[in-house]
Amino acid sequence: MQEICTFFKENHLKNVIVVSIGFLLLFTAYGGLQNLQSSLNVEGGLGVLSLSVIYGALIASSMFLPPIIIKSIGCKWSVVAAMCCYITYTVGNFYPSRYTLIPTAFLLGLGGGPLWTGKSTYLTTIGNKYAEKSGKLGKDIVNQYFGIFFLIFQLSGVFGNLISSLIFSQNSTKVEILNSSAYAHCGAGDCPGANMDNNNTTEFHRPAKSLVYTLLAVYTGCGILAVVLTAIFLEGQAKEDDNRSFCTTFLATFYHLRDKRQCLLIPLTMFIGFEVAFLSSEYTKAYVTCVLGIQFVGYVMICFGISTSLCSFICGKISQYTGRTALLAIATAINIACIVSLLLWKPLPNQFAVFFVFPALWGFADAIWQTQINALYGILFNDHKEAAFANFRLWESVGFLIAFAYSNFLCVYIKLYVVLGMLIAGIVFYGAVEYLERTKTPSAGCEAENNENAIFPEEEQTKL
Incomplete structure (x- = not known):
C-alpha cells in the first residue's frame, strides 16, 4: 500500500495516464476515420489517395524530423504539436477534395514521426527517473508504463469504430439481401470500376451528409480534447544534453542501414504495413461495405481492435515460455489461412458472422x-x-504507402497475392537473421543476451 501511495506522489502514474488518454482520444478520431476512407471518400479514390499521402509524409518524417524536433522543443510539446497536425486532417474531411484532404494528409504524416517518438521517449524518461529514485530496475518500470499506455490506447480502436457505427446506423439506407449474382464483384473479385453499375457499390451505401458531419464533429472534438488535456496536464521534462551534430542526428537512420540484419528485416517490417493496410482499406471496402454497408465497418473493426488488444497482452505473457519463433510461426499460419480463405470466399449478407471471424x-x-x-x-x-x-x-x-498507392488500380485478389508474397519473403529473410544470431561467437552471444535485458521503449509493447 505504501508503494502505491509513493507511486502516486511522484506524479509518474498521472503523467502516464494523461499521455495515454491523450492518445486514446486522438486515435479514436484518426483510427475510426482511416478505416472509413476507402468507403467514405470513394470518388476518384480520394480517400485511399489521402492515406497514401499520409504514409508518404510519415516516411520522410520518420527519417528526419523526430530527433531534430524533440531536441528543439522537448517531448511534451512535440507530442502536442503533432496532435494538432492530426486534427487538421479530420477538419479537411468536412469538405473532401484534393485541395483539402491532400495538404492536411501531408501535414498529418509529418506529425506522425515526432508524435510516436516523442511518446516513447517521454514514457521511457519518466520511467527511468522513477526507477532511479525508487531503486528499481528501469526496464521493469518502463514495462509497467507501456503496459498502462497500450492497455488504454488500444481502446481507441473500439471507441472510434463504435462511434462511427452508432452514428451511421441511423442512416435510412437499408441493406437488402439480393440475388447472389448482385454480389459477384464483392470480395476477391472486386476490381476498380468493375462494379460501378451494380446496386451493391460503395456509393449505394453512402450515409447522409448530416451523419457524416456529425461523425466528423465528434472526431474533431476528440482531437481538440486530446490537445488540451496533454498541453495542460502533462508535465514537461528537462531536455537531455545531446552533443551530436545536426548532420549526425539527421542521417542516423540511413547510417543504420549499414547493418545487414536491419536490411534483412525490411521485408517483414514492410509486411506489417501491408497487412494492416489491407484490412483497414480493402477488407472494409470490398467485403464489408460492398455486402453489408458502411454502417457495419465500425463493428467489424471493433472486433479487430479487441482481438489485437487481448492478444497483445497474451503474447507478452507467453512469449517468455514459447519463444519468439514459435509465435511468429503461428502468426504466419494464421495469415496464410486467412489469405487463402479470402481468395476463395464469396461473401453474402446471410454469412453475417463470417465477416467478424476474419478481423478477429x-x-x-x-x-x-x-x-x-x-x-x-x-x-x-x-x-x-x-x-x-x-x-x-x-x-x-513504406508498406502502408505502397498498399494504399496501388489500391485504386489493382483487383483485390492481386492485392492478396502481394500480401502473401511479402509475408513469405519476410519470413525467409527473418530466418536468415535468426541464423546469423545463432551462429555468433560466444562473446557476441553474451552481448546479445545483455542487450535483451536492456529493454527500451518500443520493446515494452511486447510485455503488455
Whole structure:
C-alpha cells in the first residue's frame, strides 16, 4: 500500500495516464476515420489517395524530423504539436477534395514521426527517473508504463469504430439481401470500376451528409480534447544534453542501414504495413461495405481492435515460455489461412458472422507481428535504438504507402497475392537473421543476451 501511495506522489502514474488518454482520444478520431476512407471518400479514390499521402509524409518524417524536433522543443510539446497536425486532417474531411484532404494528409504524416517518438521517449524518461529514485530496475518500470499506455490506447480502436457505427446506423439506407449474382464483384473479385453499375457499390451505401458531419464533429472534438488535456496536464521534462551534430542526428537512420540484419528485416517490417493496410482499406471496402454497408465497418473493426488488444497482452505473457519463433510461426499460419480463405470466399449478407471471424483472426496475427518484431528490433539494435526504431517506422510506412498507392488500380485478389508474397519473403529473410544470431561467437552471444535485458521503449509493447 505504501508503494502505491509513493507511486502516486511522484506524479509518474498521472503523467502516464494523461499521455495515454491523450492518445486514446486522438486515435479514436484518426483510427475510426482511416478505416472509413476507402468507403467514405470513394470518388476518384480520394480517400485511399489521402492515406497514401499520409504514409508518404510519415516516411520522410520518420527519417528526419523526430530527433531534430524533440531536441528543439522537448517531448511534451512535440507530442502536442503533432496532435494538432492530426486534427487538421479530420477538419479537411468536412469538405473532401484534393485541395483539402491532400495538404492536411501531408501535414498529418509529418506529425506522425515526432508524435510516436516523442511518446516513447517521454514514457521511457519518466520511467527511468522513477526507477532511479525508487531503486528499481528501469526496464521493469518502463514495462509497467507501456503496459498502462497500450492497455488504454488500444481502446481507441473500439471507441472510434463504435462511434462511427452508432452514428451511421441511423442512416435510412437499408441493406437488402439480393440475388447472389448482385454480389459477384464483392470480395476477391472486386476490381476498380468493375462494379460501378451494380446496386451493391460503395456509393449505394453512402450515409447522409448530416451523419457524416456529425461523425466528423465528434472526431474533431476528440482531437481538440486530446490537445488540451496533454498541453495542460502533462508535465514537461528537462531536455537531455545531446552533443551530436545536426548532420549526425539527421542521417542516423540511413547510417543504420549499414547493418545487414536491419536490411534483412525490411521485408517483414514492410509486411506489417501491408497487412494492416489491407484490412483497414480493402477488407472494409470490398467485403464489408460492398455486402453489408458502411454502417457495419465500425463493428467489424471493433472486433479487430479487441482481438489485437487481448492478444497483445497474451503474447507478452507467453512469449517468455514459447519463444519468439514459435509465435511468429503461428502468426504466419494464421495469415496464410486467412489469405487463402479470402481468395476463395464469396461473401453474402446471410454469412453475417463470417465477416467478424476474419478481423478477429487477423487481429490475433497482427498482435504477434507488432509485439514480436518490436521486441526483435529491441534486442538486436540496443546500441542504436533511436535509429533502429526510426527504420522500423520508416519501412512499416513504406508498406502502408505502397498498399494504399496501388489500391485504386489493382483487383483485390492481386492485392492478396502481394500480401502473401511479402509475408513469405519476410519470413525467409527473418530466418536468415535468426541464423546469423545463432551462429555468433560466444562473446557476441553474451552481448546479445545483455542487450535483451536492456529493454527500451518500443520493446515494452511486447510485455503488455
